[in-house]
Amino acid sequence: xxxxxxxxxxxxxxxxxxxxxxxxxxxxxxxxxxxxxxxxxxxxxxxxxxxxxxxxxxxxxxxxxxxxxxxxxxxxxxxxxxxxxxxxxxxxxxxxxxxxxxxxxxxxxxxx
Amino acid sequence: xxxxxxxxxxxxxxxxxxxxxxxxxxxxxxxxxxxxxxxxxxxxxxxxxxxxxxxxxxxxxxxxxxxxxxxxxxxxxxxxxxxxxxxxxxxxxxxxxxxxxxxxxxxxxxxx
Numbered sequence: 116x117x118x119x120x121x122x123x124x125x126x127x128x129x130x131x132x133x134x135x136x137x138x139x140x141x142x143x144x145x146x147x148x149x150x151x152x153x154x155x156x157x158x159x160x161x162x163x164x165x166x167x168x169x170x171x172x173x174x175x176x177x178x179x180x181x182x183x184x185x186x187x188x189x190x191x192x193x194x195x196x197x198x199x200x201x202x203x204x205x206x207x208x209x210x211x212x213x214x215x216x217x218x219x220x221x222x223x224x225x226x227x
Numbered sequence: 228x229x230x231x232x233x234x235x236x237x238x239x240x241x242x243x244x245x246x247x248x249x250x251x252x253x254x255x256x257x258x259x260x261x262x263x264x265x266x267x268x269x270x271x272x273x274x275x276x277x278x279x280x281x282x283x284x285x286x287x288x289x290x291x292x293x294x295x296x297x298x299x300x301x302x303x304x305x306x307x308x309x310x311x312x313x314x315x316x317x318x319x320x321x322x323x324x325x326x327x328x329x330x331x332x333x334x335x336x337x338x339x
Contacts, residue, residue, distance in 0.1 A: 124267075149327050158231070158317055158330035159270075166325055205269065213258050213277075213324045214285075219269035 117142040119208050121218035128196050129226050136191040136221050138206030147209035148189045150180055153220075154202045162204075165189060176200070201225045230254070233318050233331035240338050246305040248334050250318030257323060259301035261285075261293065264315040264333070276301055308338045 118141045128134055140146055147166055151159040163174025170182040180191045189206060206218045234249040252259065258277050262270040262285075272285030274293040282293050290312060294302045301320075305312055315335050319328035 147325050151330075156236075156333070156335075158332045159319075159328075160330070161327050164327055209324065209327070211324060213321055214272065214275065215260075215328060217270040219267060 117146075117208055117210055117216050119206050119216055119218035121204075121206055121221050123221045124219070125222045125224065127224040127226060130198050131195050134191075134193045134196045134200070134223070136204050136206075136223070138189045138191065138218060139187050140189060140206070140208045141187065142208050142210070144211070146189075148180075148182060149207040149209065149215065150174065150178070150189075150191050151205045151207065151217075152176075152202045153205065159205060162191070196223075196225055198225050198227065231318055231320050231329050231331040233316075233334050235334050236332065238334060238336045240305075240308050240336065242309060242338055244305075244308045244338075246308045246336065246338075248303040248305075248316055248318075248336070250301045250303070250320075250331055251299050252301075252320040252329070253299065254320070254322070254329075255298065256320035256329075257298075258321045259295065260319045260321070260328065261291075261301065261303045262317045262319065263287070264317055270317065273303065308336075310338050312336065313338045 120139045149164045150162040153159045165182045203220045203222045207215045231252045260275040261273040276295045292304045318331040321328045
């Protein structure tokens with residue numbers, strides 16, 4: 116069965132510092148992987164996605180993610196965090212039936 | 228851009244009321260989804276639909292039903308609202324496998 120684990124419930128970083136949010140997945144086939152961001156009181160916005168090919172994918176707002184098949188991971192990174200990046204981040208895996216399974220999310224706090 | 232519109236941002240209903248949550252998308256997407264989001268539990272799939280008049284149960288369908296009479300509209304129905312249905316409800320649409328979802332802004336429902 117498919118599942119997504121985001122081991123960090125809450126992360127705090129200083130503005131300008133680098134960021135890495137962890138995501139591990141379990142899925143029998145080659146996964147379609149996504150990262151979404153949710154600002155307070157809002158819906159989810161797609162940051163980036165991975166289907167195949169280059170394992171380093173670029174997204175919006177300066178984010179990138181790296182797919183590592185051997186580790187079943189799809190970690191999200193940003194070199195320099197801005198205060199506006201404070202939000203909740205969700206990793207998701209899509210099955211062949213267009214159903215997304217989400218992790219429980221990581222809340223990011225950015226301190227000045 | 229694809230837009231998914233949820234008719235209400237905030238709703239307060241009484242226990243036992245019948246509640247309708249409406250969702251409309253404007254890009255002719257085939258697939259639509261309803262999730263509920265609760266702290267610490269992430270997003271859980273309630274129902275989804277791959278076509279007009281078609282519906283499938285997700286992971287937590289109990290206490291809910293849906294209606295999809297037109298391609299652009301997917302309604303979530305709480306037949307008899309209960310306090311444990313107090314939650315954030317998110318609607319999403321997708322053109323198909325591999326494209327990810329576009330989410331609405333959510334409806335925060337409080338049942339008193």
